[in-house]
Amino acid sequence: MDWLDFFQSITDGLLFGSIYALIGIGFTLIFGVMHKINLAYGAASIAGAYVSIAVAAYVPLPALVTFLIAAIASGGIAFLIYLANFRFIPLASPLATLMATVGMLILIDEIVVHATDGMPQPYPALFADIYIEWGDFGLRGDLIFIFVLSLIAMVVLMFMLYRTRLGIATRAVAQQPVAAQLAGISLDRTNALTFVITGLLGGLAGAMIGASVGVLSPLLVVPITVKGLIVCVIGGLGSIPGAIIAGLAVGAFENFFLAFRGVTERDMYVMLLLFVFLVFRPGGIFSRSVARD
Amino acid sequence: MPILELTTLTKHFGGVHAVDELDLAVEEGEIFGLIGPNGSGKSTTVNLICGVVSVTAGRVAFEGRDITGSAPHRVLAAGVARTFQNIRLFGHLTVWQNLWVAQNSVEDRRSENFAKRWFFGSGATRDAVDQQLEFAGLAGKRNELAANLAFGEQRRLELARALATKPRLLLLDEPAAGMNLEEVHALDGRLRALQQAGMTIVLVEHVMELVMGVTDRIAVLNFGRKIAEGLPAAIQEDPAVQQAYLGGGVETAHA
Incomplete structure (x- = not known):
């Protein structure tokens, strides 16, 4: 293998990994605030992207607007997931909400299969015709766009969480749910809002997956769910900076093995990476959750 | 009309009667002490008032309004705030x-x-x-x-x-725990200043220097039941209270 191929595969992977980072942030944010895992999150993300092409089928839309519709639709679906799977289910039972979200994942998947007759749907790409070259090394325009859009989403999220009162109240709930309520913050609204915000990020990620793969398929749901969870574990449950770094790293790692070992072997190495982390760094790269005391 | 009124307030944890048919009336503007041995139900009472723990039976009324079973942030919006025994910042x-x-x-x-x-x-x-x-x-x-x-x-x-x-009613759950004498005196002054400003305070406390000095009235709990209520001086002399604190005087209950 030569160094140029190595750099090329790692770079492409890093850019695509920003999508995994967004998915990982979604899992980790809900875990940080509620100490719960929403397994239907990946499905909601892809479903949001499906809604956006359904809308685009009626009204011709610029690709960027399609992306925004995906984000908003997924935010709405995430809110419904909160209502159906968390709001009225006793949170004290660790398995109840988890199983509810497994059911929701399959339900969303079935709805998508039913609505599309199981056929993959083409998704509009952005800047796919741009290719920046330096000799044999090059950058795909669509991947750069994905990376930049993800970066903007992350910066906005971090700004919200660390600078606005909404975000600070959310972090207060994550750190001390009882005291937060007794400071006048509604747990229910904070939880619902957290779901909507993760949904917005997920819908954006779902649209970008559709755009970079070129099609949407229900088969995308399980891989992004699993990779989102892996990112979440490697980054440390509840840590947003951890999820960002882990997302980029998993993207680079899997693309490296895609380039040098082929598509059928790729995910095996990703799973091995998960086990390595669970054995040697079970707390994630930073080994300290930033969310809870 | 009392600002806070508990009527036959009851909480069972399984078979344990943490709070058992407790009647309590706190008047506006007073500092009301709630004392009792460990496990007598003081903290549970505070948790019941502010909605952190669900009520088994009975009623909590604040300013005449029934707030039994309200979510904590609604109790707060009604005008009741609290601090925690183990600090929760x-x-x-x-x-x-x-x-x-x-x-x-x-x-x-x-x-x-x-x-x-x-x-x-x-x-x-x-x-x-x-x-x-x-x-x-x-x-x-x-x-x-x-x-x-x-x-x-x-x-x-x-x-x-x-x-x-x-808030108009402040519930303090052992605010002096772990404080040295100087800090206790500072807290004493702070509570009096708050009372001057019109605040009603329910003080759950083990540190008797503080309770006996600053409160207007005291209720004593034991095994979730109220065993005495009255002025601090009377409470100190009450034989049932002394019995509850292992047969000694109230002053021995600092720890």
Whole structure:
């Protein structure tokens, strides 16, 4: 293998990994605030992207607007997931909400299969015709766009969480749910809002997956769910900076093995990476959750 | 009409009667002491009042309104705030932010529009936070993380956070635990100042110097039941109370 191929595969992977980072942030944010895992999150993300092409089928839309519709639709679906799977289910039972979200994942998947007759749907790409070259090394325009859009989403999220009162109240709930309520913050609204915000990020990620793969398929749901969870574990449950770094790293790692070992072997190495982390760094790269005391 | 009225308030944890048919009436403007041996149901009573723990039976009324079973943030909005026995600050927020997120009184909610409220806050609430920090003696620590404060400072911050919600009734769950005598005296003065300003306070406490000195009336719990109620001097002489505290005088119950 030569160094140029190595750099090329790692770079492409890093850019695509920003999508995994967004998915990982979604899992980790809900875990940080509620100490719960929403397994239907990946499905909601892809479903949001499906809604956006359904809308685009009626009204011709610029690709960027399609992306925004995906984000908003997924935010709405995430809110419904909160209502159906968390709001009225006793949170004290660790398995109840988890199983509810497994059911929701399959339900969303079935709805998508039913609505599309199981056929993959083409998704509009952005800047796919741009290719920046330096000799044999090059950058795909669509991947750069994905990376930049993800970066903007992350910066906005971090700004919200660390600078606005909404975000600070959310972090207060994550750190001390009882005291937060007794400071006048509604747990229910904070939880619902957290779901909507993760949904917005997920819908954006779902649209970008559709755009970079070129099609949407229900088969995308399980891989992004699993990779989102892996990112979440490697980054440390509840840590947003951890999820960002882990997302980029998993993207680079899997693309490296895609380039040098082929598509059928790729995910095996990703799973091995998960086990390595669970054995040697079970707390994630930073080994300290930033969310809870 | 009492500001806080508990009627046959009961809480069972499985077979344990943590609070058993408790009747209590706290009058507006008084400092009311709630004492009793460990496990006598004092903290559970506070948790029942502010909605952290569900009520098995009975009624909690604040200013004549039934607040039994209300969510904690609604109890707070009604005008009841509290502090915790084991300090519960938002450790990874700064001192200033700890107070800022607590500006949730009805007046604060009315004074800010939605965008102001949830993004950067109005100048008025930000100024109010600065004043509260000044009052709590924490102005110099505004940008420190709450987790990094000294113990006494954390207690002051928690009290300031409760006051930031502009309550009319303040529930203090062992505020003097772990304090030295000097800090206890400072707390004593602070509570009297709050009473002067019109606050009603329910004080759950083991430190008898504080309870006997500052309270107007005291109720004594044992095994979830009220065994005595009255003026501090009378409580000290009450044989049932002395019996509850292992047969000794009330003064022996410092630990």
